[in-house]
Amino acid sequence: MDPSALRPPPPDPSATAEMPRLDHVPGPIRLGGDLVVDPPLVLAPMAGFTNIAFRRIARRLGCGLSATEMVMAEGVVRGHDRTLEIAALSPEERPGIVQIAGSDPEVMGRAAAILVDRGADAIDVNMGCPVRKIVDRCAGSALMKDPRAAAAIVAGIKRHVKVPVTVKIRAGWDDARQCIDVAKALEAEGTAAVAVHGRTREQQYSGRASRDAIRAVKEALRIPVLGNGDVVTPRDVLEMVRDTGVDGVMIGRAALWDPWIFAQGARALREGRLGPPPTAAERRQVLAEFFDETAAIRGEHTASLQMRKFASLYLRGFPGARRLREKIQTMSTRADFFAVIDVVFAEGATPDFAQIME
Numbered sequence: 185m186d187p188s189a190l191r192p193p194p195p196d197p198s199a200t201a202e203m204p205r206l207d208h209v210p211g212p213i214r215l216g217g218d219l220v221v222d223p224p225l226v227l228a229p230m231a232g233f234t235n236i237a238f239r240r241i242a243r244r245l246g247c248g249l250s251a252t253e254m255v256m257a258e259g260v261v262r263g264h265d266r267t268l269e270i271a272a273l274s275p276e277e278r279p280g281i282v283q284i285a286g287s288d289p290e291v292m293g294r295a296a297a298i299l300v301d302r303g304a305d306a307i308d309v310n311m312g313c314p315v316r317k318i319v320d321r322c323a324g325s326a327l328m329k330d331p332r333a334a335a336a337i338v339a340g341i342k343r344h345v346k347v348p349v350t351v352k353i354r355a356g357w358d359d360a361r362q363c364i365d366v367a368k369a370l371e372a373e374g375t376a377a378v379a380v381h382g383r384t385r386e387q388q389y390s391g392r393a394s395r396d397a398i399r400a401v402k403e404a405l406r407i408p409v410l411g412n413g414d415v416v417t418p419r420d421v422l423e424m425v426r427d428t429g430v431d432g433v434m435i436g437r438a439a440l441w442d443p444w445i446f447a448q449g450a451r452a453l454r455e456g457r458l459g460p461p462p463t464a465a466e467r468r469q470v471l472a473e474f475f476d477e478t479a480a481i482r483g484e485h486t487a488s489l490q491m492r493k494f495a496s497l498y499l500r501g502f503p504g505a506r507r508l509r510e511k512i513q514t515m516s517t518r519a520d521f522f523a524v525i526d527v528v529f530a531e532g533a534t535p536d537f538a539q540i541m542e
């Protein structure tokens with residue numbers, strides 16, 4: 185993963201202080217079966233970040249649905265231990281989705297069947313991953329070049345499982361119009377919903393996500409469409425809906441430093457205004473729970489190592505975190521972790537997320 189992917193996108197110069205007014209406020213999304221997404225705000229899968237402990241936190245803080253990090257279908261079929269561990273869902277995140285990647289419809293179908301047996305309520309297919317190792321195997325965003333191959337994957341999965349199948353796509357491979365034909369082909373095979381990250385594979389994570397591409401997919405389909413890319417504040421949630429007409433919004437990187445974006449975004453959709461921001465004590469509590477839940481699953485040492493990258497994102501904008509950057513990067517025990525957060529939160533600053541982005 186290119187580390188620049190985690191740099192916040194530049195602020196939108198057209199953003200105003202007023203919350204945008206919506207003609208139509210999206211409600212709960214019904215994906216078939218018992219799967220209802222309410223509020224229609226979804227955590228984007230992010231490999232290396234949206235692990236089981238993080239997803240639990242996001243769900244507790246109001247996220248309507250989350251998917252696991254991407255796993256390769258082949259690894260699932262082979263029973264690869266680490267793959268199955270990444271694909272595991274906790275009872276707190278039901279209904280829960282597992283995201284798979286691959287190019288062979290039969291292998292994808294067999295992997296989906298295994299995952300449904302292990303508790304997945306739906307299967308999401310990754311057609312957006314830009315990484316060379318994946319696209320060289322005709323998987324991830326390589327499928328944006330080939331609507332028939334993309335549709336064949338959904339058909340292959342649906343031969344094996346009855347749960348809803350959703351797909352996450354990009355705007356295209358090298359042209360932001362390619363998503364329309366791919367999305368139509370996916371809908372024709374019975375895809376339950378499509379999430380569109382408004383960048384092409386060629387763009388990787390650079391530039392801004394195209395809302396035109398997302399709107400074009402929304403206008404072309406009858407199934408629910410989620411808009412994704414550069415949604416970093418509750419206002420962006422409303423603007424994404426206003427500019428594209430989507431049924432729901434998928435949020436990735438911003439949730440890593442502001443998991444309250446789901447509750448705040450839901451309130452902004454419902455009431456056109458924000459609730460009070462989390463206090464420093466609430467933010468500390470959530471980070472502490474996150475550490476302890478990660479440690480309970482993966483052990484104290486791994487939790488400490490993981491928390492180096494999470495804490496530096498989560499504590500963005502806290503002056504103490506900037507000062508203690510070196511300590512954060514060398515934490516290796518629970519005591520190290522708490523020593524850092526005790527200092528950072530003792531200062532009591534609750535950052536303004538809009539300013540962090542600037």
Ligand SMILES: Cc1cc2nc3c(=O)[nH]c(=O)nc-3n(C[C@H](O)[C@H](O)[C@H](O)COP(=O)(O)O)c2cc1C
Nearest residue numbers: 189228229230231253254381413414415435436437
């Ligand atoms: C570190 C990282 C890991 C990601 N891993 C995945 C993944 O496993 N599956 C996937 O579909 N997208 C993945 N993505 C893409 C995100 O789901 C999302 O589409 C992208 O970050 C744009 O949304 P955002 O601007 O809200 O972050 C990843 C993105 C990042 C930054």
